[in-house]
Amino acid sequence: xxxxxxxxxxxxxxxxxxxxxxxxxxxxxxxxxxxxxxxxxxxxxxxxxxxxxxxxxxxxxxxxxxxxxxxxxxxxxxxxxxxxxxxxxxxxxxxxxxxxxxxxxxxxxx
Amino acid sequence: xxxxxxxxxxxxxxxxxxxxxxxxxxxxxxxxxxxxxxxxxxxxxxxxxxxxxxxxxxxxxxxxxxxxxxxxxxxxxxxxxxxxxxxxxxxxxxxxxxxxxxxxxxxxxxxxxxxxxx
Numbered sequence: 009x010x011x012x013x014x015x016x017x018x019x020x021x022x023x024x025x026x027x028x029x030x031x032x033x034x035x036x037x038x039x040x041x042x043x044x045x046x047x048x049x050x051x052x053x054x055x056x057x058x059x060x061x062x063x064x065x066x067x068x069x070x071x072x073x074x075x076x077x078x079x080x081x082x083x084x085x086x087x088x089x090x091x092x093x094x095x096x097x098x099x100x101x102x103x104x105x106x107x108x109x110x111x112x113x114x115x116x117x118x
Numbered sequence: 119x120x121x122x123x124x125x126x127x128x129x130x131x132x133x134x135x136x137x138x139x140x141x142x143x144x145x146x147x148x149x150x151x152x153x154x155x156x157x158x159x160x161x162x163x164x165x166x167x168x169x170x171x172x173x174x175x176x177x178x179x180x181x182x183x184x185x186x187x188x189x190x191x192x193x194x195x196x197x198x199x200x201x202x203x204x205x206x207x208x209x210x211x212x213x214x215x216x217x218x219x220x221x222x223x224x225x226x227x228x229x230x231x232x233x234x235x236x
Contacts, residue, residue, distance in 0.1 A: 009180050011162070044222035046163070053213060053229060054155075054163065059222035097163050101221045105168075105177045107153070112162040 012037065012098055012110035019116040020088045028113045030081040030098035036108055037100045043081040045074060048112075049094040057096075058083060085115070093117045120144035120225055122214045127230030134204050138230050140197040140214030147190055148172065151217035152197045154188060156210035157229075164210070167199065168217070182208075204234045 013031040020026040030043065037043055041061050046054035056065055058074040061081060071086045081100075085092055098110040126138040140152070154166040167178045167188040176188050187200040197214055211231050215223035 040221065042221040044220070046223070048163075053226040054223070055226070056222055056224050059218070059220040059224075063220070065224060095162075099163075099165070099222070105175070106179065107165040107168070107221075109155075109163040109165055 009102070009104075009106060009108055012100065012108055014096075014098060014110040014113045016111070017114045017116065019118055020085075021118045022088055022090060024088050025084060025086045026088060026115060027085075028083045028096055028098075028115070030083070030110050032079050032081075032100055032108070034079060035104070036102040037076070037081055038079040039103050040101055041076065042101050043074065043076060044099050045072075045083045046097045046099065047092075047094045048097065054097065088115075088117055090117050120216075122216065122225055122227035124212065124214050124227045124230035127212065127232045129233045129235060130204055131236050132205060132234055134234075135200070135202045136204065136232060137198055137200045138212055138232065140199075140227060142195045142197065142214075142216070145216070147192045147195060147197065152188075152190065153215045153217060153223060154197075154199045155213045155215055155223070155226075156208075156232075157213070158207075158210040161210075166212070169197065171217075201232070204232075206234050208232065209234050 045058040048054045062074040211229040213229045214227045216225040
């Protein structure tokens with residue numbers, strides 16, 4: 009049950025786009041189109057932002073989008089806003105009927 | 119209103135036991151898999167356990183297998199995590215989360231803090 013691999017940090021200026029990668033294996037990311045993404049500002053519970061690779065729950069701004077290719081999924085934030093500053097985590101079910109999270113990425117708005 | 123509220127956290131000595139709870143409202147536990155996810159101070163999220171929507175199966179992270187047990191009471195709309203043989207590395211905020219069909223976690227509680235220390 010190794011964690012999915014994410015970059016520790018990414019940054020961008022307001023209005024720019026940033027992309028966070030999430031690399032797994034054929035036993036998790038590569039087996040299902042079920043990667044989800046969570047936003048977690050400091051001191052708060054995680055919030056679902058993307059599910060099924062590229063679907064957004066009601067209320068999530070459309071500047072958040074997801075994609076996947078092989079064993080790697082990506083989250084893109086287009087038109088970065090100050091309120092987007094937070095930690096972001098990817099997650100995937102695995103072929104062992106367990107789940108795995110990425111190590112997390114801190115997004116900083118410059 | 120759909121929500122989850124955790125309780126029962128606290129300070130426990132290494133080797134001790136603790137049971138934490140998650141109260142669900144606004145939905146039926148028989149329609150959703152329920153999970154526990156933890157976060158050590160300053161660290162990332164770690165998946166801990168799942169109980170299936172029909173209660174027939176449970177799965178655990180390797181780090182807690184054999185020590186933790188997830189269960190539920192559908193009539194009381196409660197989910198539990200019994201934690202035995204606790205270690206310092208189990209110190210974390212423990213979140214309860216609801217699974218949707220996609221395998222994602224759409225509702226999270228605010229968490230309950232468990233500290234393992236002598």
